[in-house]
Amino acid sequence: MAYPHESRASRLRWRKFAGATLGMAALAMLTSVSGFAQETTLNETGSTLLYPMFTTWVAQYTKSHPGVHVNLGATGSEAGIQQVIAGAVNIGASDAYMSDADIRQHPQIINVPLAIAAQTINYNVPGLNALHLKLDGPTLAGMYSGAVRSWDAPQIAALNPGVSLPHHAIVPIRRAEGSGDTFVFTQFLTFSTPSWESDHGYGTTISWPSVPGSTTAVGNAGMVKAIASTAYSIGYVGVSYRDSVAQAKIGTVALKNGAGEFVLPTTDSIMAGAASLGARTPSDERLTLVFAPASGSYPLVNYEYAVVSTKQHDPAMAAAIRRFLLWTIVPSEDNAAWLTAAHFIPLPPHIWELSQAQIQSIK
Known part of the structure; x- marks a missing residue:
């Protein structure tokens, strides 16, 4: 895709x-x-x-x-x-x-x-899956903390002017097992949202906020299946499952990066994110590439x-x-x-x- x-x-x-x-x-x-x-x-x-x-x-x-x-x-x-x-x-x-x-x-x-x-942010909002809805870190953090509860919430509407958003509860889906995708996703929430950093932080496993209606999935294949079968849901998926995402006909978010731009996970944007931070890689190679500040970079x-x-x-x-x-x-x-x-x-x-x-x- x-x-x-x-x-x-x-x-x-x-x-x-x-x-x-x-x-x-x-x-x-x-x-x-x-x-x-x-x-x-x-x-x-x-x-x-x-x-x-x-x-x-x-x-x-x-x-x-x-x-x-x-x-x-x-x-x-x-x-x-x-x-x-x-x-x-x-x-x-x-x-x-x-x-x-x-x-x-x-x-x-x-x-x-x-x-x-990279990781992608995917959603299933009937009628809107082809639009590439725009989201940023604080809004995603609100969706996963329960502070942003409906798809027509002011935070989402402000990022998507002109889009008719449904008044329906958001169903956040997260990984059930200790996951590197969770690590990368929660790093993004941590780096972009001070309240998430102070309350939850990041890791392969974290203490997730209790959000009514939220659910879990096992593995990336399980995440794609859960999003596809759950209307009004949102989740995070490893990029190697992009073809499965396309086959499931679920939406992919255009995510706000460190330069303030909304970008999709393309080859160019992933390369830009890696190039922006990769030069800092130490000899033991433990380095985050999340939320790069460069223009055109994808943040996950x-x-x-x-x-x-x-x-x-x-x-x-x-x-x-x-x-x-x-x-x-x-x-x-x-x-x-x-x-x-x-x-x-x-x-x-x-x-x-x-x-x-x-x-x-x-x-």
Whole structure:
């Protein structure tokens, strides 16, 4: 599904950029990951946003590495992080990075970006789903706190002049499990709305306000289904489910960014959000890309992380994890095409170099 002003040229331009030569280091890495892998089973679980991408990666990787088997799970980002910490899986997929406190407690765990993604705000208001209603952070915070209760509330009407809004109660839908999508969504509410920051904050799990009629859904697929089946509802969905959103014929919000503009989650706007803040990425790559101040930027952008322990019990397992993760970020036309199909964006060169360095630390 393409939104207005998302050109084919912009998608090809980013693919060419991400697939450009990164020097001898990239060539060396390509050589190092192309060898035959011994019989190995890797276990992964976590982010439902990353799950479609991991499904594609594993299908392609095992074609050229027949000795490798990868078991995938879509259990939510929080579970992915916890399962890696517990040693129950080799790779945790997460839309959220670990907190400073968690890193201090588990210094052997690294958070490695594999791609750039985004979340969309979706709604089901009969007759208005094709309009791209405009919303901002404070209004969304009000909808999820109960301060904004109906679709024709003054806060929503002021953002959508000329739109005939129904006098019907809003049904906010949130994730039932610990979710990276919840992490990114509540970061946006926190950064844009002081009252939300002081009362609720952000996280993969938070203490949600009690709002009459609100409900929960499990996973991104569950969120799309819940919004589609619940008139007058609103929720947040990982961008890899954009095609499901289109098939469900639910609306996508034009969201107010840090520059005061209402933008849709296009390739260009997600790139602008990532580029605006990505230069600040530290060596451990734990950085929010939410609510960038740049013009044209979409405000719900995030790194998609592989959460991994650098201290593996078996050197052969460590090597297998390194080979697989390095392969997922190799700049290539094939990988760029797979990422595009999932509505993800490849890592820019300076982030690719940081991720490669972190992956090489797995021993």
